[in-house]
Amino acid sequence: MKLSHMLLASAAALLAAPVLAQTPSVSAAEQDKLDAVADQALQSDAYAWDFVEGLTTEVGPRQSGTAAEQRARDWAKKWLTAQGFANVREEPFMMKTWVRGVEKAEVVSPFPQPLTLVALGNSAATPADGITAQVVGFDSYAALEAAPAGSLKGKIAFISHHMKRTQDGSGYGFAGPVRWTGPGLAASKGAVAAVIRSVGTDNHRTPHTGGTSFPDGVAPIPAAALSNPDADNLARMLERSDDVKLHLVLTPRNLGETKSGNVTAEIVGRDPSLPPVLLACHLDSWDLGTGAIDDGAGCAIIAAAAQHVAEAGQPLRTIRVLFAGAEETGVWGGKAYAKAHAKEPIAVGLESDFGADRIWQIRTNFAAGNEALHKALIQAVERFGVEGSTAIADNGEDLTIIHDQKTGHVDLAQDGTHYFDLHHTPDDTLDKIDPVQLRQNVAVWTQVVGLLSNEAGPIKPD
């Protein structure tokens, strides 16, 4: 949630009078059935665990644009078909693909020892035998910004900004720029390479990868993330010496254009002429882990919810699931979907892409225009420990089409307290998912998707 949205939402609550007093169109009988399947979902591992256990075991890592991601699409299509989904489709698109190579770092002097790091997406390569240079440390992004132009010429910049642990994931907003643009900023000041403290909250030797980007006119440099214990160690060395030399070998490659794709499937509604409910996740993962929480769990949750809703009876609107491709490396799939389907109106979109811990808050973007449905959703999920909010829904990287169409949007906000212990690391594996919390996600999604897909009137009136 962004602060600006909190303020806007508060203002809207004070100023906006409901234009039309609507009533949710779900009948009491339908509501009873939906409540019952949501309650059942809270006790069942039927679909979601089966999906994420299968995907992480039988496919594992599935980096965008690679053969592994194609295996994931094949696996997902087979699974969706076996589960009875209709219109299971793959929609290919082309993308630019970067893959990692050798990654090694060692302090040459004054305290010789290896350090553990991983290259960041879009990192340039060093020569095969590496580079050796003096390290200049910055304890924050702001400190790097303050470094004079040209001051890093021939140096390796080390940016050691600490990330804070937060429930709502807001720590990522503060620490994220170190990865997103820190290496580019260092390059613009003359650095020959950049190493950052992992953007993560754990203290394991499992560094956090992720994409970085370089501004126009700035040539990419080798860029990598140290694990937090390694960043601590390098920081201690820099407290002792102003002449710490690092040897760095990174040999990633750009493969040029390769194929990726989206997978879509549907629970067809009783009235297919009504705009569908779109449930999104992303099927690709970073290459280091098996993508259990990012975002196998998300695809598991949305697919399971769609199935549970269907168990309560055919919904009024079609439910479409979008397993987006290539989210991690630039939201290629979300953008491709929005472009290919620009002229097909969507009623409302929701994405699950924040791990598998419990949902604690629901937000919509139609509290003003459709207060009755907004309130009905909040009321329906209260028994699962989920609170309402006046903040306006805006999450979901792959929901480009929802942003383009300015249509309905619901966020089911998950507890992110532990998410950044695992995000983009080798540690993103199945054992990190708590089945009990996964079930709560599926139950809440079942309830919400059930109500939305059985709503006859416009979900977000203009």
Add this chain to the structure above:
Amino acid sequence: MKLSHMLLASAAALLAAPVLAQTPSVSAAEQDKLDAVADQALQSDAYAWDFVEGLTTEVGPRQSGTAAEQRARDWAKKWLTAQGFANVREEPFMMKTWVRGVEKAEVVSPFPQPLTLVALGNSAATPADGITAQVVGFDSYAALEAAPAGSLKGKIAFISHHMKRTQDGSGYGFAGPVRWTGPGLAASKGAVAAVIRSVGTDNHRTPHTGGTSFPDGVAPIPAAALSNPDADNLARMLERSDDVKLHLVLTPRNLGETKSGNVTAEIVGRDPSLPPVLLACHLDSWDLGTGAIDDGAGCAIIAAAAQHVAEAGQPLRTIRVLFAGAEETGVWGGKAYAKAHAKEPIAVGLESDFGADRIWQIRTNFAAGNEALHKALIQAVERFGVEGSTAIADNGEDLTIIHDQKTGHVDLAQDGTHYFDLHHTPDDTLDKIDPVQLRQNVAVWTQVVGLLSNEAGPIKPD
């Protein structure tokens, strides 16, 4: 603690009447001073944190027999000298050294993906381009034992014995054989390689290394440990398919004989003719982490305790610290020390080599022969939350000389609940040490070493 010792100790308590009623020779004034410095140690990071922070930062990993271990000895001698220790000495010895090389594993079929593993000490090498073979899984050491002779011909054995989390470290006794002798057992049944589930209690992608050995007449095979999440994944694959093929590249090398060494230093006592108190730890570490808990913390604790005791006034007996070399790869240092100093009687020996978590129990081997001192020690550490025990002290890999001389022995047993999350992994780093718990160790050691080094009579009468 071993079960047999518990039974023996109980029997001893029932049967043995004290032969001589001794009285500890520490005066009330001395005891007051020792109590005061121990209490101060509970509030101070003065020596122990300084040691382990410095060693892990300025030296880092220090595998036995390598140049890094020599750097550790040089660093330790400098530190001990700077702290005012007397007779700081290095005692070199030769040992056989094995070093790791490339380590890669990937499932070739039916679920292609990489797995994370590390070679075990003494592992043989594969060819540079690796080997590919079918995996045969065993869920316990007993299951591997039951496999018929020759049944693993051409296969890779996978031993997936789970380790239990315990306070006293007894889980290691049950799971340890999988690493110590599992690969040798698999080799004797024809396996071309062995991979084991890490002997560890964590669920991170940080596998646990450690030594393995092969029986006489059995040629070493490539042997490695998967991280626990990877072992879980491979086990799930084997539930789905009886034809899982693994490609394995391991290129460790035997360097032949290389130099290692012990470092010793002393707080000289008022009566150097009395046998000294020997405090041991090991200075070498495995190569994956920086050896903070195994065993930087141990050396930090014993050195800090010796210093604190000296602060209370010159002790009666000399306190000798032994930073043993090459413990991890076969207790080379402890054995070399015992051989070189066989004719110098030691009064009593203690080792710290189980991390940095709090001490919960004290055990001696002189409850029967010197009940008064045994009881005085227990009483003195009660205020630090340490309980007495009827079990007989027998810990300390590097205390070979104590076992040889059958002399006094005290165990200060640490809480090992979390120790095997980190033991022999890349995650053995400084951030894993809780300074508060480290201080409790130093306080208890100060108290116990203070009493022992001021004891005039024989500590363990014959």
